[in-house]
Amino acid sequence: MIKIAVTGAAGRMGGRIITAIKEAQGMELAGACERPGHEMIGQDAGLIAGCGESGVAICGSLEEALKSADVLIDFTFPEVTLANLKVCADLGKTIVIGSTGFTPEQRKEAERYAAKIPVVLAPNMSVGVNACFKLLKEAAQILGDGFDVEIVELHHNKKKDSPSGTAVRMGEVVAEALGRDYNQVANYHREGMCGERTKEEIGMQTVRGGDIVGEHTVYFIGMGERIEISHRAMSRDMFARGAVRAAGWLAGKPAGMYDMQDVLGLK
């Protein structure tokens, strides 16, 4: 039985993850944590998630939530996740990280903790998006420099980071396949007389509104033809199922930084 603690337990993803744990064979909710002072502290995590009583109360202490857990699932925010990584490394617990919006420096700090414990960090835990990552690499290798690349992502009006972690990863995959450095060629902003588009740049556009769960399209725009690779999420449940699958996959793995391509055997 894999015993899982969930932090961000009252969040949009936290509730779906708790439900996915209940539905998964061989998995058990062992702890639930929220930010200190959160109004849901003391409430039953399953009831808050809408999947029935779990017998696990949401607490405000990560150490408390981890007491009888093997692994933590963390869908919060970068600064929170980095603090959680330190606790997990100190306690020898594995961790699945879904949080996005890491700066390059924060990502490097996470890598340092992964020297001590096995970590899955992925901006998107769905099978569909991870299949898209493979398709994008192939498409970029075939199409080469003859096609301008633009990425558009759409999310709900409560999302705090931009562009999405998924869109950034899509850009990194395409840039790498084309022999470019994403951080050098990503163009997040076009306004006023910004001049003609360069061949190397990858345009990154963001749309926020309503309850959009998460939509991504990569356009390969040529002269006289265009290829579009899209993914549309209609539910958060496939992200949650992916996170729970990653939690089980981590059991027995050596310390290191892994992603969903490792979990899904796509490397």
Ligand SMILES: NC(=O)C1=CN([C@@H]2O[C@H](COP(=O)(O)OP(=O)(O)OC[C@H]3O[C@@H](n4cnc5c(N)ncnc54)[C@H](O)[C@@H]3O)[C@@H](O)[C@H]2O)C=CC1
């Ligand atoms: N990797 C993936 O497949 C996916 C990643 N995400 C990412 O997951 C993150 C969370 O997304 P949502 O659930 O929509 O956000 P949310 O805001 O609904 O949930 C975050 C939760 O974390 C809690 N929190 C904040 N500080 C905390 C602390 N110190 N300790 C414990 N809990 C704390 C908040 O109170 C909130 O309940 C975002 O970065 C988002 O981009 C979202 C969906 C899929």
Ligand SMILES: O=C(O)C1=N[C@H](C(=O)O)C[C@H](O)C1
């Ligand atoms: O904030 C969200 O909701 C999501 N965030 C992730 C991202 O930033 O890529 C994954 C998914 O698109 C939903």
